[in-house]
Amino acid sequence: MSKIKVAQSNYPLVSVVMCAYNTRSFIENAVNSILKQTYLNFELIISDDGSTDGTREWLSTLKDHPKVRLFLQERNMGYVANKNFAISQAKGEFITQNDSDDVSCFSRLEKQVQVCLKNPKIKIVASGYNKIDSRGNIFATIAPSADILYKGYSGEPYEFWFPPLMVHKDVYKEKGLFTNYFSGMGDDLYWTVKANENFDIFCLRDALYSYRDNPDSITNVLDNTRKLIVIEMLNKVLKQRSLSGTDWLEQKNFTALEAMEVSLLKNKRFMADQYRVWAAKSIDKRDRKQALSLLGKCFKLNPFYLKNFSTLGYFIRTFIV
Structure with missing residues (x-):
């Protein structure tokens, strides 16, 4: 004992x-x-x-x-x-x-x-x-x-x-x-x-x-548009800490944080890739409706992005073939 x-x-x-x-x-x-x-x-x-x-x-x-x-x-x-x-x-x-x-x-x-x-x-x-x-x-x-x-x-x-x-x-x-x-x-x-x-x-x-690996966990459910950009924001503030020992969030510099958020949301290539990543998650969960909706958004933002077609192929193999 x-x-x-x-x-x-x-x-x-x-x-x-x-x-x-x-x-x-x-x-x-x-x-x-x-x-x-x-x-x-x-x-x-x-x-x-x-x-x-x-x-x-x-x-x-x-x-x-x-x-x-x-x-x-x-x-x-x-x-x-x-x-x-x-x-x-x-x-x-x-x-x-x-x-x-x-x-x-x-x-x-x-x-x-x-x-x-x-x-x-x-x-x-x-x-x-x-x-x-x-x-x-x-x-x-x-x-x-x-x-x-x-x-x-x-x-x-x-x-x-x-x-x-x-x-x-x-x-x-x-x-x-x-x-x-x-x-x-x-x-x-x-x-x-x-x-x-x-x-x-x-x-x-x-x-x-x-x-x-729970498909219904907070990291796998797109219930908030901010989830599309928060990882990029996290990487930004962690980089700031590594260089200076502090960051915008700790400093409560919400003006700078908001400006970066707006910039990311307006970046069509970046947002298209985020929608594509979440579309792949939806396919993994066999959520056909959400996957199709997210794929539509990523093609609309960046129609010629090759990775979009790869994810579309994954969708077709999962739900159609």
Whole structure:
């Protein structure tokens, strides 16, 4: 038996934050992956953002669970606002997340806490992760070849996923919560880069988290036109930070941000390619109607772009041939 199981009261409280919205098919596995952790001194904070698919009703069965603190939002707040709310409710010395369609290895919290106990200077602990499909099958693993200490953001992708970062509460006190500027499609990377400027990130080589490639996740649903440009905006502010240590968003220079947004939205070639990328996502999801609509937009903006024809071929092979 693990030493942590024997003397759980001697170890710090970990707050696990789970934001829920219409993930009834996956949330039981997500919740169970936390409730069955080998590390026992944790609380699970679940905040449902107005689910309509039965998620809310199932979560209500957990209202008396001693490890669960359940919040049922009266109105839909949006992913980032809901996440910030849930984090603000945390009582733990350490805070981590588990998305409601993802799952954690049962030893995740224990292994992450052990890193902090061995080296109190470490305030953020990450791990490798698996990518899984809707059935839970692993189709890719992203992890460093050995435990690694990130002393800053190099511009290359981190070899960890963001929700399972275990973060000391003092980091949030210093760096703040997440920005809604990127419409839920870059807020985690932006926050992590800023935190990594002042706090090293220790990344375990073990793949302790499984990220589900969910076609209905916030990064796969085009419910906001700004999603077409936010990745470009994210790249811009991250580049600014690498050169100067600050950026327009941190400076609240909304005039400059808005000017760049307008410029991107008026750039026909750029916008055509964004519509094409999202059309491909729609084809992947077998959403014929949306794929056709997005393909129409990219051809209208840039009719002779060769990649448009490649994506059109993908559409024909998927829906017609």
